[in-house]
Amino acid sequence: MKEAPSSTLSTEERIREAARRVFLEKGYDGTTSRDLAEASGLNVAMTNYYFRSKEKLFQLTFQDLHRLQFAKLNSLIHLDIPLREKILRLIEAEHELVVENPDLPLFIMHEMRRHPDLFTETPTASSPYPALPDSLFARQVKEAVDSGQIKPIQPLQIIMVIVSNVHYPFVGRASITHSLRMTNEELMEVINQHQQVIKDMILGYLFGPEVQT
Amino acid sequence: MKEAPSSTLSTEERIREAARRVFLEKGYDGTTSRDLAEASGLNVAMTNYYFRSKEKLFQLTFQDLHRLQFAKLNSLIHLDIPLREKILRLIEAEHELVVENPDLPLFIMHEMRRHPDLFTETPTASSPYPALPDSLFARQVKEAVDSGQIKPIQPLQIIMVIVSNVHYPFVGRASITHSLRMTNEELMEVINQHQQVIKDMILGYLFGPEVQT
């Protein structure tokens, strides 16, 4: 066994880190084993020495990224805070996520549609979404609906509305900037403005038109 | 020159139609020339006889699909109808589009991010989005904002809200159904319910909480 110095990365970590970057950029189909080798600064044999194949390396990489995508959401829905505040924090958490990982949602959605077979969920691993139906969030929504505090709506629908509005400008950003001939900076400005609209719209719809945020 | 019988398709059309199906399903990177040949029932030489390369065939296919994606939106924004009705019809048009072409938005967004170089917009062709800034829709929004009829918002933001909410459940449907262990039918039921939420939420936000639709 061999340990890497603390400041630099072990070979295995270098490969995983490179795989993350390359797969995120080019997708599974668009990535070659030589792409991975070049990105890690090693040669093609190393990838197969540490991970048995391109496919296996991709599965690990995807699992990491899939967890990253749902980690915040998955912990927030169980938090013991008022529903209204929880929704606000969900919006902010998802915004933060896509600002830090702008390519993540498109990657996840593309790969899950294209290679659904590659994702054999590890049974023990915390599967992200399935937690929703029996989360505190779900119970809070049902109670709020029953007591007439918010409009009739399912928990999943609220999540969909949040994720849709927050993620979409990033998911479609190549399409938007190209078509409208905007720069990335111009789009980012629109997106920042848009954040407030999303918050007001969602909270306003659910709780009625009070003073927001 | 040769004309195809009306009931059946010409070879060129067969190839284009097959290319549409295959590229939509597998993407550019995931499609091989032999996939295309098999899907059209011909052999690999035919694709290069009628179109000069896989790349050229993809460019044509993508152009078609890109137009399809924005055709309805692009004609609706110029229609001379009241703003409120226009927004409602935009929501319904986008919903119809994704119900009929559930894979289209994800395909467009993935390919535009992955191969932005492949899309050299034909100068004369009706480019879809750029029409927005000087559309009747944009003027209607600005007037409605100035007159205090709706909340301050940019035309692009309204489009983003509509498209986000309507498209996202389809774009992420592999991810949603897989993670929540739903069937496609169950998701479709949620999506249908969701339509009304989207309408109420958007119109309610912009115009205030009157009686809807």
Add this chain to the structure above:
DNA sequence: CAAACTTTTAAACGTTTGTTTAAATCACCC
């Protein structure tokens, strides 16, 4: 019907693909 042209085919081209090999280099232990 025969020449001229278009369409279709099967086979092959050179390259790139994912993966493996076998030898070289490294790190560690008695």
Add this chain to the structure above:
DNA sequence: GGGTGATTTAAACAAACGTTTAAAAGTTTG
């Protein structure tokens, strides 16, 4: 300090890739 196992390398493998070839089959036109 030499032997042992882990790591790294360059080279090679067969298969699949996008594309092209050259000849066969079909169509058109005089």
